[in-house]
Amino acid sequence: MAYIIEQEVVKYVCTCGLLKPISKLYFCRYCLEVRCGFCVCHEVDSHFCEKCLENMPSAEARLKKNRCGNCLICPSCLLHLSVRAATVGPKNPEDPKATPRKVVYLHCLMCRWSSRDVGIPDQIAATGGWPERENVYNVRLSEIIEWYKSVVLLEKQQKLEKDKKKQRKYMSFTDKTGLTAEMIRKRIGLTEPPNPLLKTKAKPLEGAIAKEDVEELPDNIFTQPIKLNEITTVQQRLLQPEWQPVTVDKLFPIHKHLSVKQSLRCRSCEHNVSKPEFNPNSVRFKIQLFAYYHIPEIRIVTVEPLRAGQPAELLLKFINPTQHQTVVTILDLSSMPELIQDDKCSADTSTDDELKPIEKEPLSLSLTQSASLLHTTLSRQPSFTIKPRQTKQQVGADIEIPAANFVLPPRDDAAEFDDSGENYNFNDDPRLVKWRKSNKAVIKLQITPSTDLNLGDQVVVGFVMQHIYTNTIATSVEKDKEPQKCQHKIRVFLSLGNLLGSSE
């Protein structure tokens, strides 16, 4: 898959206007729009340690400062530390019966740092129990946190007082959902019991005092040669902000940071586009609406040498990833105007929602009550929408738009292993379709690099790919309903390579 991830040659334009390779795009089946990591809502599902794969509720994770309690990483090279067993001589070597003791110490397999290097005593049991270091500023830090907590409470209290003066007429959205004890109390006009934290007035903090006279640098700092092996790197220092060790003998193992599983949510219909399974052991997804599974993938097969003003042949391979047959039409970029919505978009989303099914052009009359309409009217109001931005991709070549379209058969996993001759009965235009196999087709396009380009410039062509998307949501809800088909358009930009000099 590296070819998709690393080389950004074929880029699709996301609904938000960003250019992304298909592997980084999502496809929301409910709004039938492409989404990218930038225009979806990121939510943390669960915290876990990627070494011991232990799940942790978010409250506990916060308490542990988002670190795993058991796993340690190497302070020198940031890799996981492993526990290594060793045998040492018995406690009293004079006793002939004494057996050698088994001890464990921490060891990094990458840089060979070991806990013995900094004098951490060996442990007898392999499970945890490594000495923790106390932060010298702990008291001060907790004082500051206390103080800020009380400040926050005070501000909240003041805000409540203010709110009481101007009674609201309507229930807010949050009132309706989160009917807490606090809300009821407010409703019936009871005063809130004073917060216990408020009563005990936090003692005012002593501010940090700036010192005028700083310790002089030792004289030998300019004369002594630096031993690079003994001082720590900036990265090693910043890894332990509480201590910031200067020399390597003060490096101590660090608790591993937790990882999160995150789910992604479409901002306009609030459906998930990606949701991982909760279990940290699993790498699968509950919901994975990746564009790679829904939108035909385009790969560049070959392109003739690109010379300004001279037509060149471009062969593109289209791959249909879905289980449904699709028809791909190549259109000019102008056929899909930029979706730059003005301020009215963010202000008035309901009109926007109503517009969408019309944009999608349902194919048959029976589908006027399209699933997307159904879902958009049912779905909650979008919390926050991102305005699409202008795509600033310059196109450096003209493309001859073929008049014909072509069919891509559904994907069939078994066909990959079927070597028997396949005969297709698609009425392909032989000038357009050059090659076909199962769900793939290679088509030929004529491009002419623009004469405005300089030698060595990157030649980019762009077109709109229109394909028929078969939406399977409606069928899963209502069995008797035909799968809904709609035309989906997406802009695609291809980087073809650099412009060459003339052939003479």
Add this chain to the structure above:
Amino acid sequence: MTSRNNIKIIAGAIVCHEAKLRGDVTIGAGTIMHPCAFVNAEAGPIIIGEKCLVEEQSKITHRVPFDRVEQKNVPVLIIGSNNVFEVGCNVEACRIGDNNIFESKCFVGNKVTVTNGCIIGAGCYITEEQVLPENTIIYGENCLQREALCGPGQQTLQMDTLSKMLPNYHRIRKPNLKS
């Protein structure tokens, strides 16, 4: 360069027949040389000490730096004892002490002197003229350097197993020198 191979294997060394040895190579007792290890003494003799482990695809080359080619006396590449050359390492160092480990796919240039107890990490690339101090560890893609308290442990267990296993499945060169 050298037309004739002059291989001296001291009794106790296990040198597989498929190991490629070029030029004047002396292999000490207890050294294990896997098949497809490549020792190339193109610029002068190589003497490998005792109990070294040279794994498959590792390359030990004696190559004199360009600015020293003109010198009259032929230098000898002396490799100490208990060194481990892991799979795919490429070592051209001009002197190697004892107890060193050259991890997989590392490269050591011909201007580097390796002392004792050094570990050249996997994929590390050192070419600059330098003398690595004792117990130096080079690791990571940026070839960071640190100093260990003590050198790496010996590979006795692995060596014992190999000295039992290798003769069962490979043709072994006959030692031609008594220790």
